[in-house]
Amino acid sequence: MDLYNLTIRQLRQLITEKKLSPQELFAYYLDKIKKLNPRLNAYLTVLQEAKIDSSLAEKPFFGIPFSMKDTYNVKGMKTTAGSKILENYISPFDSTVYTKLKNAGALLIGKTNCDAFGHGGSTENSDFGPTKNPWNQDYVPGGSSGGSAAALAADLCSFSIGEDTGGSIRNPASFCSVVGLKVTYGLVSRYGCVAFASSLDTVGPMARNVEDLAAVLQVIAGNDPYDSTTSVQTVPDYSKSLQGKIDGLKMGVPREYFAAGVDTEVVAKIEKSIKVFEKLGVRTVPISLPLTKYAIAAYYLIAPSETSSNLGRYDGIRYGNNRDFFGAEAKRRIMLGTYTLSSGYYDAYYKKAIKVRTLIKRDFAEALSKVDFIIAPVNPTPPFKIGEKINDPLTMYLEDAFTVPVNLAGVPSLTLRAGFTKNNLPIGFQIIGKHFAEAKLLNIGYQYERNSGIETVLKPYE
């Protein structure tokens, strides 16, 4: 049985009709992991047995196997955050996102590889080796949630939980031809998620189709008393809103995101996607996000500052190895953050950056008062080869040009498939909305998916 293109709802239906048992479904993925993971290095930890709780047989996710980026604590399991600092750390508690999915009947099958502490956009900064892109193993899967994206592309789980601070869900989703959602900051609890930059980190779903993203988001979204940065707003019904028509909506096309410097194949493919939206009755409106060119500078001041503070907890005393075990990128960001927060430099760097952040947030608010959503590339280039950009950190940072502004503003963004390059490498794009507009974005994405003509039945392996 080939289950690659079945949605969670369809898999769940097979389980209800007893055409497939949870054990069989788990074994289906486990067999594939055993075959493909040694090549792909998508998973760091794999559970050999499904912990099926039959008292949850009526729950919406009963028997559905999923993976999580290895930044999420699960009691009794290793949580490494991709770093040798935590290579032997066994979590003493469960993250909220895990608890919610477990209570919905979902089965964790493993923890996926990532850039250590989320520092990176290619999964090459993992202390446990890079993950390979299932579409072409010489290429990166994107990052930092590269393991999750690769696991989805290679059919090694039905959905995954990634984490997006500066693009870490959208970038690998785009590079691996899957879909992913960077939520509004505060929609999903970060309790139990290893912190990278606390004002930017978001917890989000990744899957092979938009319907699945909506289903997972329904389970994980919502206020959590254990995370005081979570919103108290009522969570809407995401699955219900998928079917709505989208004609008449206004789509902003920001000129700064399609300017010189963006790969022409990327632009060409996304222009095709724009045509799909236009066929669905969406109106294209040219807009401007003038602060775009300063977003990377602001992000690479704010994020390292916050991470230098967050990574201060790794003292090797209460848990984990000592600070000698940090990789080069972690050390770089810690020192950068230490510098920008230190006396004499705080005003010129950090304070300046968080003022620019206000202006970037305003850019989006203004644009989104004129249009319903914004369309943009995710990466300025198609997937690159492993090792190609790793020697110059700044070159790697520039890949984040179109993803970090979204995190700075705290708004949500959904990554969809644009197609493939002539070298058969995936390209994605993102649609950005107002704060807490996930229902609208998922609706738009769902309608796009059904009309894009992009073969979602395509997979990297037979």
Add this chain to the structure above:
Amino acid sequence: MKKIVLSHQDVIHLAKLANLKLTDIEINNFSKQLSSILDYVNQLNEVNTDKVDETAATAGLTNILREDEVNSGQKIKSLDDLAVEKKDKRKYFKVKRIM
């Protein structure tokens, strides 16, 4: 605008502040890389931020408080879960010698 240069001394000082031990090769590499990154981020000076408020977080929330009551769900059941070293069948926290 003057180019930012972090000298080896600067990097050594930063490493000390951040409690990181660096090799000579690392000091050399980081001095170059951090200098180029700081040079890049310096372009923020082109942006006029007079009278602009700071945004430290985007959630728009202010102090979230709760009653000062023990939440039994969050109590640690046993220190065994936390301690890191095993000696004589008991568990300890091991720290660096101070004196």
